[in-house]
Amino acid sequence: MFYLFPFGRVATADGVIIYGAGEVGQSFVRQLNVLNLFPTIYMADKKFTSPQTIENIRYVPAEEVASLPNYPIVVASVKFGGEISQSLVSQGVSQDRIVTIDSSYALEESQVEPHSYNWNEYYNNAEGHNEVHFHTYLEPLMNKYHFDFSNVLDFACGKGRIAELLSTFSGSLTCVDTNDEAIAYCSERFSNKDNVVCKVSEPESIPVDSGSMSFIYSWDAMVHFDYRSIDYILTEFSRVLKSGGQAVIHHSNAKGHSSFEADKNWRKNPHWRSEFNAQDMAHICQKSGFIIEEQLVIDWGVKSLDCISVIKKR
Ligand SMILES: C[S@@+](CC[C@H](N)C(=O)[O-])C[C@H]1O[C@@H](n2cnc3c(N)ncnc32)[C@H](O)[C@@H]1O
Structure with missing residues (x-):
């Protein structure tokens, strides 16, 4: 206040x-x-x-x-x-x-939606941390589940620091983000890669055909999304994934946390995590036709602050 x-x-x-x-x-x-x-x-x-x-x-x-x-x-x-x-x-x-x-x-201090926030400072600082994030969290899951990388979607890709790594082994990689400057940057960044397409996204709709994706990942972006946005976007994930397609979603686990009370305004919480948790994700998945394959609760500066959910479309 x-x-x-x-x-x-x-x-x-x-x-x-x-x-x-x-x-x-x-x-x-x-x-x-x-x-x-x-x-x-x-x-x-x-x-x-x-x-x-x-x-x-x-x-x-x-x-x-x-x-x-x-x-x-x-x-x-x-x-x-x-x-x-x-x-x-x-x-x-x-x-x-x-x-x-x-x-x-x-x-009330204003509530900014993650898609309207100015992420420029983040983009500049995060670039050097892509390899460590990839090797620590994403690669072990890839080795375990052998995802189908034929048609991959990077949801909320930012300036493409994670896509840079995935592009080397994805058949086709589509990068989407609501930030048109970030997408312009990605288009330039991947201009020499024929397998990468970059598209500006709407906050609640993803500009790709229904059933066209075999695998979706979203890193360090949905951690700021509230229940309603995740509920909405998972309907889109279900639409764009083919049957049996999988997704790895990095999201918040701040709601009901043992060391602080999460505020509805994500900007007021540690590491700007939203008021959301692993149980919320499980609930949304169940009603949107996804099977939860694994939920990995991880520390992010604060113990058990985040969760990575591996989900599969029925
Ligand atoms: C913290 S950055 C993370 C970017 C990237 N995933 C990374 O790890 O570098 C969050 C990104 O989410 C994007 N974003 C927020 N809401 C979105 C939405 N509804 N659909 C697509 N992108 C969104 C923002 O524009 C921003 O680029």
Whole structure:
């Protein structure tokens, strides 16, 4: 949650007092630090037992507010603004100095869909890690299942770092991604490979013929997809795969995690993993006509954060 400082309702002064050092107060301080509107910032809270200055903020115990300079006081609480305001007035603070906020100042941080996010920084950084990802995770599964590589789909291929490796032994490899710049890059990257085709994809539809693929893989992309997107895209996987075709899907296992509570907004979770897990994948597969062949829970910076599901179309 983001709490907007009540700019416009706070009088111009040499300083400001923020009453409350919780999430709301911290959010205010971050905004004031960027804008530099008040040379002096006090932050008062019951939890402070003695005055202390850290960087540009003077932290003071709540009961000392009445003795501070005559600056405007912004109450950093949506729920208790009324009570705090009353209590300040009863301590002799003038009502006109007090500014409270209501719930219209509490804003949800925006939820960006993975297909609209700007992945440029990722593309630049991830390139060097393709071999280690391939040899650690994908190759052992390939050796175990002997997938049919005659017609392969790289779903959400990015700039093609994994496709670079798969292209050497795939009969035909189709790379799809919603990012047109990434696909333009792939087209150039694989321009000397007759077996590779690159296509811009729609978020919920894959531009290949029904039943045309023998194998699909998706690496480090569906880890950010929520339940609804995976449910949708697996219907597409089922459409484009031939009967008996297989897929290796790298996805999130963050939901119900033992060390943190996954947020619905994937950008707020460790490694930006979505609120999804191996059981969700098993459920979707069962209702979309896939057999789960294996689910490999793996660590990704955090223990058991991800899962690789090997699935087969009935
Ligand atoms: C983190 S990057 C991973 C790229 C690549 N798989 C790799 O390992 O380098 C995620 C990619 O997923 C793509 N993407 C997100 N949603 C998509 C969707 N619904 N269909 C196709 N591509 C999608 C993004 O454009 C981005 O290129």
